[in-house]
Amino acid sequence: MQELRQRIVLTEPEEMAAQPVSVLITGANRGLGLEMVKQMVEAPRPVTKLFACCRDPDGPRAEALQTLAKKNSNIISVVRLDATDLCSIKLCAQQVGSVVGTGGLNLLINNAGVLAKGTVQETSPEDMQHSFNTNVMGPMNIIKEFLPHLRDAVKASGMPGMSISKAAVVSISSLLGSMEALKQSYAFLPAASYRISKAALNMLTVCAAEELKKDEILFSLLHPGWVRTDMGGEEADIDAPESVQGMLSVMASLTEKQNGAFLDYKGQSIPW
Numbered sequence: 001m002q003e004l005r006q007r008i009v010l011t012e013p014e015e016m017a018a019q020p021v022s023v024l025i026t027g028a029n030r031g032l033g034l035e036m037v038k039q040m041v042e043a044p045r046p047v048t049k050l051f052a053c054c055r056d057p058d059g060p061r062a063e064a065l066q067t068l069a070k071k072n073s074n075i076i077s078v079v080r081l082d083a084t085d086l087c088s089i090k091l092c093a094q095q096v097g098s099v100v101g102t103g104g105l106n107l108l109i110n111n112a113g114v115l116a117k118g119t120v121q122e123t124s125p126e127d128m129q130h131s132f133n134t135n136v137m138g139p140m141n142i143i144k145e146f147l148p149h150l151r152d153a154v155k156a157s158g159m160p161g162m163s164i165s166k167a168a169v170v171s172i173s174s175l176l177g178s179m180e181a182l183k184q185s186y187a188f189l190p191a192a193s194y195r196i197s198k199a200a201l202n203m204l205t206v207c208a209a210e211e212l213k214k215d216e217i218l219f220s221l222l223h224p225g226w227v228r229t230d231m232g233g234e235e236a237d238i239d240a241p242e243s244v245q246g247m248l249s250v251m252a253s254l255t256e257k258q259n260g261a262f263l264d265y266k267g268q269s270i271p272w
């Protein structure tokens with residue numbers, strides 16, 4: 001990987017957007033995660049190594065991802081990762097480490113998420129627990145377990161500042177986690193456990209951004225828009241390709257100025 005990185009850095013004109021060598025995406029088997037994998041391998045300058053993680057790589061829900069992985073076997077590795085299972089996260093981190101070595105992992109995308117509908121009064125303890133386990137504990141454990149690989153990427157990059165070419169964690173949050181935006185949307189979609197868990201993910205991200213800025217690892221949050229996926233539903237505003245195209249271009253533009261920022265897929269700031 002180190003050799004590959006040097007080759008890529010040497011051949012890239014400086015003015016080109018940030019380009020990670022290695023990327024990991026959670027929840028990569030469908031929805032926005034799968035679309036990210038597609039666009040990253042189909043890009044004019046595809047990433048070098050893409051770890052497409054999902055909780056059941058051999059199951060029927062991973063068929064589209066497996067087909068894509070077979071066509072791009074030099075780039076994509078499908079790796080099991082269940083965001084609610086610390087053992088699977090640790091195992092995945094080991095597997096990724098054995099591939100990237102001292103080159104490290106440049107970009108970690110916490111995309112996997114679940115949404116349970118319902119007001120505060122309708123939300124069961126199980127709904128809340130499940131939302132927290134997936135949307136908050138998952139990203140927290142993933143960040144902690146992959147930190148050594150992110151730190152390796154910082155060491156290997158030798159670049160100043162922060163970017164996804166160096167080491168970054170982008171977590172997919174939601175406008176529904178914004179307290180300021182709540183009044184405009186609560187009646188339409190209460191989803192209390194989801195909103196609370198995404199607000200917690202936002203706080204987790206700003207804490208990590210503050211704590212790890214000395215390590216030069218960038219942390220940002222992205223709202224993908226309201227997107228037509230299994231989660232977003234058919235009535236949503238935009239399709240997955242549009243959302244992902246926007247998010248990838250925002251990711252490529254991130255610098256230390258956006259450390260701890262909450263942006264939408266067009267790069268606009270979202271109020272907390």
Ligand code: NDP
Nearest residue numbers: 027030031032082083111112113174226227229230231232
């Ligand atoms: P989908 O429901 O279409 O896909 C969710 C993905 O998360 C699936 O790959 C699913 O895997 C995975 N996942 C769920 N639980 C786990 C787990 N425990 N471990 C690993 N993977 C898991 O959702 P979207 O693609 O629409 O959403 C992606 C992200 O974007 C989420 O974080 C969501 O909150 C956020 N978002 C989406 C919006 C939208 O309008 N679509 C709006 C705002 C934010 P499996 O197939 O195994 O269930």
